Amino acid sequence: MSWGYKPNNGPQKWVENFPIADGVRQSPIDIVPGQASYDAGLKPLALKYDPSTCLDILNNGHSVQVTFADDTDSSRLTDGPISGLYRLKQFHFHWGASDNKGSEHTVAGTKYPAELHLVHWNTKYASFSEAASKPDGLAVVGVFLKIGGENPNLQKLLDAFDTIQSKGKQTSLANFDPSTLLPGCLDYWTYDGSLTTPPLYESVTWIVCKEPISISSAQMAKFRTLLFSADGAAQDCMVDNYRPPQPLKGRTVRASFK
Ligand SMILES: NS(=O)(=O)c1cccc(F)c1F
Numbered sequence: 437m438s439w440g441y442k443p444n445n446g447p448q449k450w451v452e453n454f455p456i457a458d459g460v461r462q463s464p465i466d467i468v469p470g471q472a473s474y475d476a477g478l479k480p481l482a483l484k485y486d487p488s489t490c491l492d493i494l495n496n497g498h499s500v501q502v503t504f505a506d507d508t509d510s511s512r513l514t515d516g517p518i519s520g521l522y523r524l525k526q527f528h529f530h531w532g533a534s535d536n537k538g539s540e541h542t543v544a545g546t547k548y549p550a551e552l553h554l555v556h557w558n559t560k561y562a563s564f565s566e567a568a569s570k571p572d573g574l575a576v577v578g579v580f581l582k583i584g585g586e587n588p589n590l591q592k593l594l595d596a597f598d599t600i601q602s603k604g605k606q607t608s609l610a611n612f613d614p615s616t617l618l619p620g621c622l623d624y625w626t627y628d629g630s631l632t633t634p635p636l637y638e639s640v641t642w643i644v645c646k647e648p649i650s651i652s653s654a655q656m657a658k659f660r661t662l663l664f665s666a667d668g669a670a671q672d673c674m675v676d677n678y679r680p681p682q683p684l685k686g687r688t689v690r691a692s693f694k
C-alpha cells in the first residue's frame with residue numbers, strides 16, 4: 437500500500453519507507469513571526485508567469501495539481517531569497533475536512549483552511565526530476581487561503597473538479613494565469629526545508645507569503661468533493677491531505693519585512 441494521509445499510511449508512518457522524514461530540514465513548520473529574523477538583504481520576489489504554459493489539471497490521488505510546460509524560462513521565479521532562475525513546474529493545494537484546519541505551514545499555531553504551493557525548479561539542473569533531490573533544487577512559494585469572499589480566480593479551477601473527481605483523472609487547462617492566485621502584498625518568510633510529501637527530499641527553499649488570499653466556504657467545500665480513490669473503488673473524500681508542522685531543529689526563519 438502506498439503513502440497517504442490515513443492513520444495506517446499517513447505522516448506518522450512515512451518514516452518507515454522514507455527515513456528522511458526524521459531529517460534536519462523537514463517541512464512544513466510552525467512559523468512564529470516574533471522569532472523570525474528580518475533580513476534587509478532579501479530581495480522582493482520576482483514572479484513572471486506565462487498563462488500559455490499552462491497544460492492541464494490533474495487529480496494525482498494526493499492533491500489537485502495544475503501542470504505547466506517547463507521547456508522554456510517563460511514561467512519563472514527569480515530574486516527573493518534565491519540566486520539564479522527557477523522554472524514553474526506545477527502548483528497544487530493542501531486542505532482540511534473542515535475550515536479550521538488544512539494548511540501545512542502554521543503561523544504561531546494558527547491553521548488556515550488550505551495552502552497553495554507553487555513549485556519551481558533550479559535551471560542550473562537539467563530537469564525537475566534532477567533538481568528535486570538537490571539541496572538547492574526547488575523553490576516553493578506557499579500561499580495561505582482564508583475563508584472570506586468568493587475568489588473568482590479560483591473558480592476556473594473549481595469548474596474542472598467535476599471531470600477530475602477521482603484519482604488519475606486529468607483534463608486540459610488552457611491559459612490559466614497563476615499570478616491571479618498571489619496576494620497583493622508579497623512579503624514573505626523563507627527557510628530551508630523539504631518536500632512535504634514523500635519522498636520528502638530536503639531540496640526546497642520555502643517562500644511563505646505573509647498575506648493570505650480569500651476563498652469562500654462554498655468554494656472550500658468544492659475541494660472536498662475530490663476523491664483520493666480511483667473510479668470504481670470505494671469513494672474516499674480527498675480531505676486532510678496536509679502534513680503537520682515538523683521540528684525546526686535549529687533552523688532560522690528569515691522575514692523579508694519588518
Ligand atoms: N508539497 S510540496 O510543495 O512540498 C511538493 C509536493 C510534491 C512535489 C513537489 F515537488 C513539492 F514541492
Ligand SMILES: [Zn+2]
Pocket residue numbers: 528529530553632
Ligand atoms: Zn504541497
